[in-house]
Amino acid sequence: MKKRGLHSLYAKDPVHADEAVFGRTSHHVTRRGFLSGLKSLSVLLGAEVVYGQFMPAGLIPAAFAQTDTPFTIEGKDGLVVLNDRPINAETPAHLLDDDVTPASRLFVRNNGIVPESPDPKTWTLTIEGESAAQSRTFTLDELKAQFKHYTYQLTLECGGNGRAEFSPAATGNQWTTGAVGCPSWTGVRLKDVLNAVGVKDDAVYIGYYGDDQHLSRTPGKAAISRGVPMSKAMEDESLIAWAMNDAPLPLMNGYPLRLVFGGWPASTSGKWLKKIVIRNQVHDGAKMLGKAYRTPCKPVAPGTKVADEDMCIIEAMPVKSLITYPQSGTAHALSSPLEVRGHAWCGSASVEKVYTSIDFGQTWQQARLTRPKNRHAWQHFKTTVTFPQAGYYEVWAKAEDENGRAQPMVLPGWNPKGYLNNACHRIAVSVTA
Amino acid sequence: MRNCRLLIALLMGLAASELAMAQKSPTPHTTRQPKVDPQSGLVIAEGYNMVAAHCSACHSPSLITQNAMSRERWLETIRWMQDTQKLWPLGDAEPTILDYLATWYGPKTQSRRPPLAPHLMPKP
Numbered sequence: 294m295k296k297r298g299l300h301s302l303y304a305k306d307p308v309h310a311d312e313a314v315f316g317r318t319s320h321h322v323t324r325r326g327f328l329s330g331l332k333s334l335s336v337l338l339g340a341e342v343v344y345g346q347f348m349p350a351g352l353i354p355a356a357f358a359q360t361d362t363p364f365t366i367e368g369k370d371g372l373v374v375l376n377d378r379p380i381n382a383e384t385p386a387h388l389l390d391d392d393v394t395p396a397s398r399l400f401v402r403n404n405g406i407v408p409e410s411p412d413p414k415t416w417t418l419t420i421e422g423e424s425a426a427q428s429r430t431f432t433l434d435e436l437k438a439q440f441k442h443y444t445y446q447l448t449l450e451c452g453g454n455g456r457a458e459f460s461p462a463a464t465g466n467q468w469t470t471g472a473v474g475c476p477s478w479t480g481v482r483l484k485d486v487l488n489a490v491g492v493k494d495d496a497v498y499i500g501y502y503g504d505d506q507h508l509s510r511t512p513g514k515a516a517i518s519r520g521v522p523m524s525k526a527m528e529d530e531s532l533i534a535w536a537m538n539d540a541p542l543p544l545m546n547g548y549p550l551r552l553v554f555g556g557w558p559a560s561t562s563g564k565w566l567k568k569i570v571i572r573n574q575v576h577d578g579a580k581m582l583g584k585a586y587r588t589p590c591k592p593v594a595p596g597t598k599v600a601d602e603d604m605c606i607i608e609a610m611p612v613k614s615l616i617t618y619p620q621s622g623t624a625h626a627l628s629s630p631l632e633v634r635g636h637a638w639c640g641s642a643s644v645e646k647v648y649t650s651i652d653f654g655q656t657w658q659q660a661r662l663t664r665p666k667n668r669h670a671w672q673h674f675k676t677t678v679t680f681p682q683a684g685y686y687e688v689w690a691k692a693e694d695e696n697g698r699a700q701p702m703v704l705p706g707w708n709p710k711g712y713l714n715n716a717c718h719r720i721a722v723s724v725t726a
Numbered sequence: 727m728r729n730c731r732l733l734i735a736l737l738m739g740l741a742a743s744e745l746a747m748a749q750k751s752p753t754p755h756t757t758r759q760p761k762v763d764p765q766s767g768l769v770i771a772e773g774y775n776m777v778a779a780h781c782s783a784c785h786s787p788s789l790i791t792q793n794a795m796s797r798e799r800w801l802e803t804i805r806w807m808q809d810t811q812k813l814w815p816l817g818d819a820e821p822t823i824l825d826y827l828a829t830w831y832g833p834k835t836q837s838r839r840p841p842l843a844p845h846l847m848p849k850p
Contacts (some may be wrong), residue, residue, distance in 0.1 A: 460836040461836065621842065621846035622847050622849065623848070624848060624849075687842070702839070703838045704838050719842060721847050
């Protein structure tokens, strides 16, 4: 076999790559689980893949993705697995270069066990709760038939994106920069559905329930059940979606039906959506309470122990940007200028400016920046940098929102669970004479 | 003695603010709670006596306790002191001293913003 990068193999055909590289095969419909080949994968990894039967096809084990084994010759695709039960995988920055994130490059963040084989024909969504005028159940076809369809490009970012940089370290999946993406989503407006059911005056929050099981497989125990206040639920861009980039949702991203709240922690956008409750209080489902998806109500010093009652729910995600070209670690000739590009987003406002720096933040130059396609869609920046001499450089990017809030250059407010790290993105460039 | 003072001044000047940060006792995620000699501030462990004898003869032990280096960089520093600061050959004590330094005054593991990860760096 011709020696090729693991990433390029996976880019071409992930299922085939699984078979060619690891000798493993997966279920042809769900693409989940290894029907064979687990042994050879374990030999390569030098360790047993526990729960390998739950590992989806087409994901590169993290042990390979960041080492200099022959398989890591730089290629063009492949998510990095952070956790195999539940499945969590992020996308290297340079693979997020597309204006509209392809399904194959959207991160996967699961809290529980992915449903086995959801059937869209029998799928139902129930709306109920203390502040619902009635309880109503829709089939997927009824939702599609009874409500107007909308398509928006919406940014989803995990609240813990960037956690890996926290010091003292925060527990949880150690996301670096890749738990973000901005695909195009199609569905119906949540507010149209809520209004059709009837919302009582005392409604304050909606909560969701999905079809994913708790890791312990305890019946009736939700893996995650979060939500948003009514004001966010009633935004035009808040969708109950069945399509990503004009195709059915990928199983890992909520097939066949999910919520999408652009610009808020992605954990609010419930996957495998079965039920929405309209609450007369702040929703108190799994991972709404305690320290989950909360930060200290008042700023604290790094390492501080914070009582649960002093933790506040995260709402809009902060202003942030990502350099998607060139790839970090690239070598570049001194004689020519280097094009630098990427995306910028902010949960509560538009991004007004993006700056780049090649001198560790001493001077900044403003990049060209597009307007968002719609509210909560990420924007694209592009600039050209010229290096004064050969050597090691870091290109930093800093976005500023329309209210004048910009990304910090160091880790912002430390918090116990490692959320909201919007420190400017940095890539390394080796400039050669 | 003049050489020793120079060394201290040089090292101090290099990383004044960093040193202040590193002066804390073991990092929070370390469960080891080593005994510290109240006089010198040095951790009392294997090699302590040799470090006290060879290093503190010339400079304050606080120059050790403020620093955080790998074994290789401690060795470089020793060589530099031998080349330019009149430190004598450490002989059989050298490996023990290096082990002590690398164990108790090893590289910092905490940072507000660490260097880019190895896989994101230019290939050498």
